[in-house]
Amino acid sequence: MKLDINGREHVVDVPDDMPLLWVLRDVVGLTGTKFGCGMAQCGACTVHVDGAPVRSCVTPASALAGKKVTTIESLGSDGSHPVQRAWIEHDVVQCGYCQSGQIMSAVALLKVKPKPSDADIDAAMGGNICRCGTYQRIRSAVHRAAELGEENRHDA
Amino acid sequence: MTRDPGGLLQPSRRQFLATSASLAGGLVIACFVPFGARRLFAQEGAPPAAPAVDPNAFVRIGSDDTITILLKHAEMGQGVWTSLPMVVAEELDCDWTRVRVETAPNAQVYANNAFGIQGTGGSTSTHESFDQMRQAGAMARAMLVEAAAKRWKVDAATCRTENGFVISGAHKASYGELADAAARLKPPQKVVVKDPSKWTLIGKPTRRLDSLAKVTGKAGFGIDVQRPGLLVGVIARCPVFGGTPKRFDATSAKAIPGVVDVVQVPSGIAILANHFWAAKKGREALDVEWNAGAGASLSTPAMRADYRKRADKPGAIAKQAGSVDAVLEAAGTRIEAVYEVPFLAHAPMEPLNCTVEIGKDGCEIWTGTQFQGVDQGVVAGILGIKPEQVKIHTQFLGGGFGRRANPQSDFIAEAVHVAKAANKPVKIVWTREDDIHGGYYRPMWLSRFVAALGADGMPSAWTHTVVGQSIAAGTPFAAGMIKDGVDVTSVEGAADSPYLAAIAAHRVDLHTPESPIPVLWWRSVGHSHTAFVVESFVDELAHAAKVDPLAYRRKLLPADSRNLRALELAAREFGWGKPLAKGHAAGLAAHESFGSHVAQVAELSVEDGRIRVHRVVCAIDCGPVVNPMTIEAQMQSAIAFGLSAALHSEVTFKDGKVEQSNFHDYRVLRLDEMPKVEVHIVKSTEKMGGVGEPGLPPIAPAVANALFALTGKRLRNLPLKLA
Numbered sequence: 001m002k003l004d005i006n007g008r009e010h011v012v013d014v015p016d017d018m019p020l021l022w023v024l025r026d027v028v029g030l031t032g033t034k035f036g037c038g039m040a041q042c043g044a045c046t047v048h049v050d051g052a053p054v055r056s057c058v059t060p061a062s063a064l065a066g067k068k069v070t071t072i073e074s075l076g077s078d079g080s081h082p083v084q085r086a087w088i089e090h091d092v093v094q095c096g097y098c099q100s101g102q103i104m105s106a107v108a109l110l111k112v113k114p115k116p117s118d119a120d121i122d123a124a125m126g127g128n129i130c131r132c133g134t135y136q137r138i139r140s141a142v143h144r145a146a147e148l149g150e151e152n153r154h155d156a
Numbered sequence: 157m158t159r160d161p162g163g164l165l166q167p168s169r170r171q172f173l174a175t176s177a178s179l180a181g182g183l184v185i186a187c188f189v190p191f192g193a194r195r196l197f198a199q200e201g202a203p204p205a206a207p208a209v210d211p212n213a214f215v216r217i218g219s220d221d222t223i224t225i226l227l228k229h230a231e232m233g234q235g236v237w238t239s240l241p242m243v244v245a246e247e248l249d250c251d252w253t254r255v256r257v258e259t260a261p262n263a264q265v266y267a268n269n270a271f272g273i274q275g276t277g278g279s280t281s282t283h284e285s286f287d288q289m290r291q292a293g294a295m296a297r298a299m300l301v302e303a304a305a306k307r308w309k310v311d312a313a314t315c316r317t318e319n320g321f322v323i324s325g326a327h328k329a330s331y332g333e334l335a336d337a338a339a340r341l342k343p344p345q346k347v348v349v350k351d352p353s354k355w356t357l358i359g360k361p362t363r364r365l366d367s368l369a370k371v372t373g374k375a376g377f378g379i380d381v382q383r384p385g386l387l388v389g390v391i392a393r394c395p396v397f398g399g400t401p402k403r404f405d406a407t408s409a410k411a412i413p414g415v416v417d418v419v420q421v422p423s424g425i426a427i428l429a430n431h432f433w434a435a436k437k438g439r440e441a442l443d444v445e446w447n448a449g450a451g452a453s454l455s456t457p458a459m460r461a462d463y464r465k466r467a468d469k470p471g472a473i474a475k476q477a478g479s480v481d482a483v484l485e486a487a488g489t490r491i492e493a494v495y496e497v498p499f500l501a502h503a504p505m506e507p508l509n510c511t512v513e514i515g516k517d518g519c520e521i522w523t524g525t526q527f528q529g530v531d532q533g534v535v536a537g538i539l540g541i542k543p544e545q546v547k548i549h550t551q552f553l554g555g556g557f558g559r560r561a562n563p564q565s566d567f568i569a570e571a572v573h574v575a576k577a578a579n580k581p582v583k584i585v586w587t588r589e590d591d592i593h594g595g596y597y598r599p600m601w602l603s604r605f606v607a608a609l610g611a612d613g614m615p616s617a618w619t620h621t622v623v624g625q626s627i628a629a630g631t632p633f634a635a636g637m638i639k640d641g642v643d644v645t646s647v648e649g650a651a652d653s654p655y656l657a658a659i660a661a662h663r664v665d666l667h668t669p670e671s672p673i674p675v676l677w678w679r680s681v682g683h684s685h686t687a688f689v690v691e692s693f694v695d696e697l698a699h700a701a702k703v704d705p706l707a708y709r710r711k712l713l714p715a716d717s718r719n720l721r722a723l724e725l726a727a728r729e730f731g732w733g734k735p736l737a738k739g740h741a742a743g744l745a746a747h748e749s750f751g752s753h754v755a756q757v758a759e760l761s762v763e764d765g766r767i768r769v770h771r772v773v774c775a776i777d778c779g780p781v782v783n784p785m786t787i788e789a790q791m792q793s794a795i796a797f798g799l800s801a802a803l804h805s806e807v808t809f810k811d812g813k814v815e816q817s818n819f820h821d822y823r824v825l826r827l828d829e830m831p832k833v834e835v836h837i838v839k840s841t842e843k844m845g846g847v848g849e850p851g852l853p854p855i856a857p858a859v860a861n862a863l864f865a866l867t868g869k870r871l872r873n874l875p876l877k878l879a
Binding site: 014015018019022025026027029030031032033034035036037038039041042044071072073075076077078079083084087088089091092093094095096097098099100103121122123125126127128129130131132133134135136137138139 | 231232233234235363364366367368369370371372373374375377379380382388413414430431432433434437503504505506507552553554555556557585587588589785789792793794795796797800818819820824825826827828830832833
């Protein structure tokens with residue numbers, strides 16, 4: 001099957017029921033997207049499909065023909081995306097394992113709500129578990145990312 | 157060129173090639189570890205002794221001015237990737253922006269000075285290596301100065317260092333320029349470290365050095381390891397602890413496309429495939445029958461009943477003073493209470509995994525481990541090779557919380573068995589279900605208290621009977637940790653409670669039942685239950701005495717105690733006693749663990765039958781501070797972890813099987829439940845303590861005490877259930 005991942009076409013030969021997560025990690029070699037629960041309970045595997053957040057651990061790759069998949073790797077490796085900048089500025093990460101998913105959820109939230117309230121953040125990010133308990137800094141960093149996103153728009 | 161005085165310091169070839177550009181002309185600081193190792197696990201010796209004279213390498217300086225610090229501790233979120241380099245850099249006077257960090261290989265030179273073996277845990281990392289890291293930085297600096305003085309033909313005393321340069325009069329050279337010459341010098345026998353008043357980096361809020369890797373998805377965790385020809389495996393294990401396979405047929409598992417091999421190992425049957433999904437499907441297809449064995453009769457209600465029965469009689473004495481029974485007999489007011497807490501899984505976000513390659517010269521392991529010093533011996537034992545032939549590439553840990561420090565190295569040993577049986581490189585990955593079912597839990601505990609109150613409302617007698625499995629029993633640490641039938645970690649925080657000093661007659665004793673359920677240290681170990689029960693019961697006594705809980709603790713704790721100082725700070729910053737929003741109530745608790753004293757005040761309400769914790773004010777006295785941002789993060793972190801246990805998590809058994817399986821029924825705290833946490837650090841020149849765990853113990857009792865203040869109902873079991 002053909003998959004559009006981060007703007008590149010990948011041809012993969014995998015079973016129809018194989019979740020996108022394992023295609024990304026074990027076949028395509030993009031390991032930034034993480035396995036945490038395998039049943040859409042923790043959000044570590046969050047990626048975007050046509051811009052909307054999905055849990056890749058329960059999304060069969062075969063359902064994604066013609067759709068655009070974007071992963072944490074699409075945000076770039078220099079940390080310059082507003083959400084990454086905010087995360088670094090607010091020293092969010094600890095063990096870091098859940099943060100790809102947290103960041104992808106935050107990016108999706110800010111796309112639909114450029115200035116989210118605390119309640120918006122609670123609702124959008126409640127599906128992403130962090131066992132290190134970085135939640136308080138995630139909240140503040142999402143607000144900061146909203147500010148940085150606005151600055152970017154003004155600059156543009 | 158790098159120096160390699162003991163044959164231990166050479167980075168692996170792979171690492172060397174990857175970093176050779178910055179290593180060219182680099183310097184490896186070799187120094188002698190001047191301190192005798194204090195040992196956590198055995199006050200009277202046990203683990204392998206560190207060589208008396210041992211070369212040590214923590215700093216490399218590249219000709220491009222890059223400073224590479226080798227980190228002997230595992231980074232599992234606790235921030236040592238930043239705080240330990242800060243300590244080295246402080247003494248080295250280098251440019252902080254040029255500091256890079258690499259995980260050290262496994263070698264005795266990287267032993268934890270508190271353990272005697274390489275390992276990360278017990279909230280020891282910063283305080284056990286603080287002096288060692290200062291010395292490493294100071295030695296490197298001294299060698300750079302000496303190299304500069306020789307080059308300029310000046311007295312070394314005329315040289316000063318500043319932000320990565322050595323300067324003397326008009327002379328100035330960067331560390332990178334001097335690194336090659338410095339590498340040829342003999343390390344000084346003795347160096348003088350800075351007076352704390354001169355610190356510019358230690359104590360300064362400093363952002364993490366691992367953020368960029370972790371916000372870009374580039375950070376390498378064990379589960380991300382990719383190697384040529386690597387097979388991914390999952391293991392079918394008996395659903396009952398202690399069970400074994402009765403029979404199995406691999407035909408249907410092998411019929412799954414992608415499945416390559418099926419092998420039996422001591423812990424179960426491994427299905428190996430080209431990718432995880434095929435391995436998991438193969439396991440689902442596997443035809444296997446188990447002999448469950450004696451564990452099949454395990455049930456949580458029966459275990460609880462058994463624990464209650466045991467607690468009726470005193471167990472092995474952990475601490476006693478005075479004529480407890482006589483005082484209790486004569487007492488006017490007797491207060492009794494029984495508390496219970498469940499088995500808990502660590503459930504780190506990164507499921508357990510381990511990659512193994514066995515070659516003709518030895519074995520290479522890629523994993524996130526807290527216990528390299530144990531693991532290499534276990535692996536060597538399985539393969540019949542020498543521990544030095546086991547090379548461990550420690551990856552970032554996607555959470556540890558104690559689970560990745562296993563005296564049996566269970567998840568590593570299992571992967572080695574599979575690689576050996578299959579004769580192929582393998583990566584074994586646990587599913588979340590494997591993790592919740594697979595054990596090594598925080599033990600289930602029961603505590604029974606009886607106290608007598610005097611006419612003044614203060615306790616005149618106190619007995620505390622603890623019932624629960626020993627973590628040390630049956631491990632190599634038993635000899636060091638179990639004294640006169642008492643595993644010290646079972647009663648830590650109870651037998652040494654600071655309240656006992658004010659109670660003339662007291663007894664703390666312990667029953668240690670056995671079961672096939674494997675148990676392990678879980679963030680804050682024994683304190684995870686003793687703080688809850690002791691601080692809840694003290695609250696009960698305060699209520700019985702009709703005294704405010706803060707005032708009662710002021711009477712019980714020595715006036716100058718660090719617990720009380722932390723408590724006063726937390727109470728003041730919270731505004732203890734001031735009116736709260738309607739429907740809100742507050743509770744407090746203070747507890748010492750791992751050398752630090754933490755007090756917390758929690759404010760909560762009950763909304764739609766759910767406990768909502770709104771605000772936690774936390775004060776910590778951990779002695780001298782390396783990085784305040786680390787401490788603040790660790791307090792938030794421990795509070796979140798402790799709230800998971802206080803409000804949600806439990807592992808229970810029915811017919812020998814674990815009843816929970818994943819995050820839908822083994823619930824943990826989510827973002828929308830995170831209270832606002834305010835952290836205050838007590839200015840302290842006391843001995844340095846840990847910060848990874850001490851923030852956890854007080855949160856459950858603070859919440860339970862607040863709930864009592866709100867509802868008048870005392871909940872004595874975790875997780876707290878309103879109805």
